[in-house]
Amino acid sequence: MYDKIFPPKKLALANGKSILEKRSRTPIILIVVFIATWLSVHFTNFELDILIRRWTEFFVIIGEMIPPKWEYLPYIWRPLMDTIKMSLLGSIFGAFAAIPLAFLAASNMVKNRVIVILSKVFLSILRTLPTLVSALIATFIFGLGTLAGTVAIFLFTLAYVGKLLYEQIENVDMGAFEAMESIGMTRIHAFRHAVFPQVLPNFLSTSLFCFEGNVRYAAILGYVGAGGIGLLLNEGLGWRDYASVGMVLFMLAITVFLIENVSEHFRKKLM
Amino acid sequence: MEMIEKQLVSAPRNNRYILIVTALVAFLFIWSFSAVNIENVEESGWIIATNILQGIVSPDLDLLLNITSQGVLYLLVETIAIAFLGTIIGALLAIPLAFFSASNVVPKPVAFITRLLLIFIRTVPALVYGLMFIRVTGPGPFAGVLTIALISIGMLAKLYVDAIEDLDTSILESMTSIGCNTFEKIRYGIVPQLFAIFLSIMIYRFDMNLREASILGLVGAGGIGAPLIFAMNAYRWTEVGSILIGLMVLILLVELFSNHMRTKLVKG
Numbered sequence: 288m289y290d291k292i293f294p295p296k297k298l299a300l301a302n303g304k305s306i307l308e309k310r311s312r313t314p315i316i317l318i319v320v321f322i323a324t325w326l327s328v329h330f331t332n333f334e335l336d337i338l339i340r341r342w343t344e345f346f347v348i349i350g351e352m353i354p355p356k357w358e359y360l361p362y363i364w365r366p367l368m369d370t371i372k373m374s375l376l377g378s379i380f381g382a383f384a385a386i387p388l389a390f391l392a393a394s395n396m397v398k399n400r401v402i403v404i405l406s407k408v409f410l411s412i413l414r415t416l417p418t419l420v421s422a423l424i425a426t427f428i429f430g431l432g433t434l435a436g437t438v439a440i441f442l443f444t445l446a447y448v449g450k451l452l453y454e455q456i457e458n459v460d461m462g463a464f465e466a467m468e469s470i471g472m473t474r475i476h477a478f479r480h481a482v483f484p485q486v487l488p489n490f491l492s493t494s495l496f497c498f499e500g501n502v503r504y505a506a507i508l509g510y511v512g513a514g515g516i517g518l519l520l521n522e523g524l525g526w527r528d529y530a531s532v533g534m535v536l537f538m539l540a541i542t543v544f545l546i547e548n549v550s551e552h553f554r555k556k557l558m
Numbered sequence: 559m560e561m562i563e564k565q566l567v568s569a570p571r572n573n574r575y576i577l578i579v580t581a582l583v584a585f586l587f588i589w590s591f592s593a594v595n596i597e598n599v600e601e602s603g604w605i606i607a608t609n610i611l612q613g614i615v616s617p618d619l620d621l622l623l624n625i626t627s628q629g630v631l632y633l634l635v636e637t638i639a640i641a642f643l644g645t646i647i648g649a650l651l652a653i654p655l656a657f658f659s660a661s662n663v664v665p666k667p668v669a670f671i672t673r674l675l676l677i678f679i680r681t682v683p684a685l686v687y688g689l690m691f692i693r694v695t696g697p698g699p700f701a702g703v704l705t706i707a708l709i710s711i712g713m714l715a716k717l718y719v720d721a722i723e724d725l726d727t728s729i730l731e732s733m734t735s736i737g738c739n740t741f742e743k744i745r746y747g748i749v750p751q752l753f754a755i756f757l758s759i760m761i762y763r764f765d766m767n768l769r770e771a772s773i774l775g776l777v778g779a780g781g782i783g784a785p786l787i788f789a790m791n792a793y794r795w796t797e798v799g800s801i802l803i804g805l806m807v808l809i810l811l812v813e814l815f816s817n818h819m820r821t822k823l824v825k826g
């Protein structure tokens with residue numbers, strides 16, 4: 288279509304042949320991006336002069352945070368641990384629940400097309416649901432507290448690990464699976480002994496990666512009342528007690544940094 | 559048969575290591591049960607769950623198909639605009655930061671300090687930035703744009719750095735040897751190597767930012783989040799249903815588009 292409006296340039300090579308060089312699509316993409324940017328500026332009331340005039344306000348808050356309130360530390364431990372526990376529990380349950388679901392969604396394991404498509408659609412829909420929204424729904428059902436947060440993290444992990452796992456199962460080497468089926472094993476047995484060992488390292492690595500991200504997500508879940516350190520953040524920001532917020536963020540940064548390093552160590556081992 | 563058995567015996571064993579790690583994980587697993595509180599679970603939970611499902615199945619079609627500034631469509635466009643502008647600003651700002659944290663471009667200490675800064679930028683949750691920017695701009699989508707821009711810097715710079723550190727420098731050396739100046743080296747030696755990868759990273763980040771932008775409304779930073787939360791807190795489940803359906807369709811579409819574009823970019 289594009290080539291018809293802007294015909295390709297003809298080039299004659301040294302040996303007499305002529306070839307067609309397609310016109311670059313960069314200009315039209317740039318124009319589209321500029322129009323989209325202009326529209327976005329219009330829709331979001333982006334005003335550069337407000338930013339130039341008031342950007343120091345942002346650093347005022349950071350300045351208030353910077354000597355963090357160390358006396359606040361004892362109050363942080365419990366919610367911080369709650370956050371880690373929530374994400375750990377949710378991640379482990381989610382990762383285990385993802386195995387049967389990924390099995391059902393893998394088109395080379397289950398021959399029934401309807402089940403495969405239903406499982407895939409279910410996983411996609413679950414993945415589009417923002418964690419904070421599922422946490423809020425969970426607080427309505429399970430009451431305020433860590434259980435709601437755990438459920439939200441469980442759902443997210445299930446969707447994320449489930450998707451990556453079924454993609455891996457579909458790309459697995461089927462030789463061993465077929466051999467085991469041919470000697471009379473059931474599909475589930477053959478899956479357990481032929482496919483699962485192949486995807487296990489990747490599965491563990493994905494789950495660890497997901498756990499890493501979940502700690503970050505769990506930190507804000509308290510905002511909707513789903514337990515963890517987000518409650519303190521919410522309180523501190525509400526009371527404009529920025530020194531405490533600084534302390535919470537500092538502890539959070541250290542925790543995330545530690546967990547990331549530990550998880551990276553194990554993920555490298557798995558590869 | 560003997561060969562096979564020999565192979566089996568000679569295979570490296572790390573059972574003890576696996577056992578210890580498994581025990582550790584099991585211990586952590588049991589430990590983490592102490593955080594779960596089930597005393598808050600109320601009898602009404604089940605009723606609410608069915609109400610939510612009913613609302614999502616029978617969405618408020620007026621709201622969903624409304625094209626005024628209160629309707630779902632307008633809110634979705636606003637959310638896309640926040641994510642798009644935020645991604646563009648973040649992507650541009652992340653480029654210099656990425657070069658400053660690439661250890662093959664700048665000296666090691668500079669790279670280390672920039673990396674530390676990026677880690678701190680990444681850890682602060684988006685909602686906290688949202689609240690901070692509201693002090694700057696007042697509530698509204700403008701605060702959302704700035705928030706998205708700032709949170710994407712951290713992640714984008716991290717991914718850019720990987721691409722920069724993989725740069726093929728032999729091309730630059732050969733360009734020096736045929737007498738190219740610095741500008742030419744950047745234009746024809748570095749930009750072609752990085753452009754496609756950076757673009758692919760940006761598209762990926764836009765996909766993520768859309769999800770972030772959809773919850774920023776919670777703190778008043780614009781987008782579809784605020785009406786969603788209000789509808790939930792007021793138990794208007796049909797409205798929640800229509801907003802969620804709109805959001806899901808949008809996220810799925812953007813994900814399809816992003817996957818399509820990225821495979822195209824990677825395969826050329």
